Amino acid sequence: MRRFFYAISDDNNPSETTYSKLSTLPIGASVELTESIVHHWCRVLRANIGDQGVLFDGFGGEYQVQLQAISKKHATVTLLAHLDTDRDTAVLTKIGLVMSRGERMDYAIQKSTELGVTAIQLLSSHHGEVNLKPAQVEKKLAHWQQVAIAACEQCGLNRPPLILAPIAINDWLKPAATAKPINVETAVSPMVATMSQDTYYQALLQPANLRLQLSVPAAGQPAMPKALLTTLQQTAPYIELLIGPEGGLSDEECAQAANVGFEPWQIGARVLRTETAPVVALATLQALVS
Known part of the structure; x- marks a missing residue:
């Protein structure tokens, strides 16, 4: 599955959408994707509703998600599951x-x-x-x-x-x-x-x-x-x-x-x-x- 960094703070993002840490949301919640992910996943890679991917926001672990809705400039996903692993090193x-x-x-x-x-x-x-x-x-x-x-x-x-x-x-x-x-x-x-x-x-x-x-x-x-x-x-x-x-x-x-x-x-x-x-x-x- 495709992996995407979910940047919750980015002054370069022209959208006024406020993004939340993924860990504050329950499994099953709908999540508005950042504009960079919408561009890469939905436009460049031409993803479709129902496609699954992985989001991580840098606060630990990753989330399996499924595309729920796609419009010209926006897209939402559903949080399906959380995997508590970072794959970091011991040092x-x-x-x-x-x-x-x-x-x-x-x-x-x-x-x-x-x-x-x-x-x-x-x-x-x-x-x-x-x-x-x-x-x-x-x-x-x-x-x-x-x-x-x-x-x-x-x-x-x-x-x-x-x-x-x-x-x-x-x-x-x-x-x-x-x-x-x-x-x-x-x-x-x-x-x-x-x-x-x-x-x-x-x-x-x-x-x-x-x-x-x-x-x-x-x-x-x-x-x-x-x-x-x-x-x-x-x-x-x-x-x-x-x-x-x-x-x-x-x-x-x-x-x-x-x-x-x-x-x-x-x-x-x-x-x-x-x-x-x-x-x-x-x-x-x-x-x-x-």
């Missing part, structure tokens, strides 16, 4: 990812989502290729969040990762005592703003159990930080990963990362591309925790 992860250009960035976000990342903090850095102007941020943030949501619709993840608005790496790597706290609700696209306040995502506001910087192979560095396996044995461990641009982080940025507790982690003897590194890192974490 909470946030990636600090220096932005790259075009398809490479889309690939990094898409594959990180499929591998269960919880959040991606977009970063700009000294050697980074992308520095967004203020007028560009909203549009690019919406695009990258939609890339993550589309990956969720495909892979079955019911809690989309949060894509956090870009900040300078120097600001992200400030010591906790001097760093400006991030307001998650205002740092994400409107389509996930309400969802971001769910308790599941609030763990991201706490200090990570372990911070790892994906580094290029270097003599004398351990292949795996000693604390990694110990951390993964904890209940619901939270790990932050720092991944630099194609040109790598500057010496100053590496020193700043080390100063706030990031340990170098080199995976194998090869230099990984910036879009490959998150895939390899997340897959390795999953293999180690299973």
